[in-house]
Amino acid sequence: MRRFFIDENAVTDNTALVTGNLFCHMTRVLRLKIGTRVILSDGKGRRHVGSIASIGKECLTVSITRSSTEPEKTSGPLLALFQGLPKGSKMEFILQKCTELGADSFVPFLSERTVARLPKDREAERLERWSRVIRESARQSARTSLPLLSPVRDFSEIVGTADQTVKLLLWEEEKSNRLRSVLDSLPRPDSVALLVGPEGGLSRGEVASAESWGFIPVTLGTRILRTETAGMALLSILQFYWGDMG
Numbered sequence: 001m002r003r004f005f006i007d008e009n010a011v012t013d014n015t016a017l018v019t020g021n022l023f024c025h026m027t028r029v030l031r032l033k034i035g036t037r038v039i040l041s042d043g044k045g046r047r048h049v050g051s052i053a054s055i056g057k058e059c060l061t062v063s064i065t066r067s068s069t070e071p072e073k074t075s076g077p078l079l080a081l082f083q084g085l086p087k088g089s090k091m092e093f094i095l096q097k098c099t100e101l102g103a104d105s106f107v108p109f110l111s112e113r114t115v116a117r118l119p120k121d122r123e124a125e126r127l128e129r130w131s132r133v134i135r136e137s138a139r140q141s142a143r144t145s146l147p148l149l150s151p152v153r154d155f156s157e158i159v160g161t162a163d164q165t166v167k168l169l170l171w172e173e174e175k176s177n178r179l180r181s182v183l184d185s186l187p188r189p190d191s192v193a194l195l196v197g198p199e200g201g202l203s204r205g206e207v208a209s210a211e212s213w214g215f216i217p218v219t220l221g222t223r224i225l226r227t228e229t230a231g232m233a234l235l236s237i238l239q240f241y242w243g244d245m246g
Contacts, residue, residue, distance in 0.1 A: 001039050001223075003040075003139055003148060004038060004040055005022075005042070005043050005062065005139065006042060008042035008043070008044065008201075009181060010012045010042075010044070010239070011048060011064065014050075014064045015053070015061055016040055016048060016061065016062040017057045017060075017061055017205055018059060018060050023058065026052075027055060027060065032052060034052050034053065034054065034055060036052045037051045038050065041143075041144045041145070041152065043146035044145055045144050046067070046143040046144075047067065048062075048067045049066040049067070050065050050066075051063055055192055065202065075243060075244040076194060076238070076239060076242045076244055077165070077166075077188070077189050077191050077192050077236060077243070078191040078192070079102060079103050079104050079191075079197065079239075079243075080103070080105040080106075080107065080162070080193045080194065081105070081106050081231045082107045082109060082158060082159075083107065083109070083196050083231055084109060084110075084111050084113075084114060084155075084197040084198030084199075085108050085110055085114050085116045085118065085198055086116060086198055086199060087115050088116070090227070091130065092129070092130065092133045094150075096133050096137040097232050098231050098232060098235055099133075099137040099138050099143070100140075101232060101235040101236060102235065102243065102244075103147050103235060104145075105147055105150070106134075106148070106149050106150065106154045107148070107150045107153075107158050107162075108150070109153055109155050109157075109158045110153070111154075111198060111206055112205075112225070113196045113198060113199075113202070113203060114200070115199060115200065116198070126152075127149065127151060127152075131149055134146060134149060142204060155206055156209070159168065159195075159206075159210050159215075160213050162193040162195075163191075164191040164192055165189035165190055165192070166186055166189040166191070166192045166193070167192070167210075167214050167216060168182070168192065168193065168194055168215065168218050169195040169210050169211075169216065169233070170194070170195070170196050170217075170220070171201070171202065171207055171218070172199075172201055172219070172224050173207075174217040174219040177217060177218045177221075178220075178221060179218045179219065179234075179237065182216055183237075183238075183241055183242075184243045192242075193215070194231060194235070194238075195215055196234070199226075199227050199228055
């Protein structure tokens with residue numbers, strides 16, 4: 001069955017009302033018909049199974065036959081990616097792939113060595129675009145919950161907001177803290193923050209600031225990864241080590 005995300009207020013009395021872009025996608029792009037069975041999620045883990053009951057000019061209805069009102073629980077820790085804003089369309093790639101890998105939230109930030117800049121008059125448009133990428137990636141990977149996306153802020157603003165149990169900072173200049181050794185020394189946490197710098201990396205001052213807020217700089221040995229690869233690599237490792245891929 002195909003899966004779709006709907007607004008949590010779209011369901012009333014075992015009937016879901018679908019309008020707007022999703023209606024157009026389901027009827028004009030996918031050409032779904034009356035009777036097609038679908039799975040609907042409110043993005044917070046609650047799921048509804050039903051079939052299309054009617055199709056109008058601007059909306060369709062789904063008759064719900066079964067619902068799960070409790071959010072789906074993850075088998076591993078909640079994973080938050082603090083990502084230095086990269087150049088071009090790399091952020092979309094990062095959001096897409098890290099959503100597939102189970103990231104629960106994204107916190108994009110600007111730092112001393114950030115090359116990319118986000119004009120204030122385009123910020124809302126960019127965030128909306130990123131939200132669509134996340135939603136589509138979650139749908140294609142059969143997720144029932146949507147990762148949270150924070151607005152772009154400065155490094156100095158975000159570094160102190162991380163309240164995760166474990167905080168890891170991938171730093172190419174770290175020589176002693178191997179990731180495996182750090183993970184082996186820690187009990188399984190309920191949440192993990194992953195901090196990845198932009199193309200130019202983080203400055204020593206930024207790393208020192210992150211350490212003062214509890215982040216642990218780690219190295220992957222001889223592997224120096226691009227900013228668009230680093231988050232995916234860390235997520236994959238943590239999903240294997242503590243999550244549902246191991």
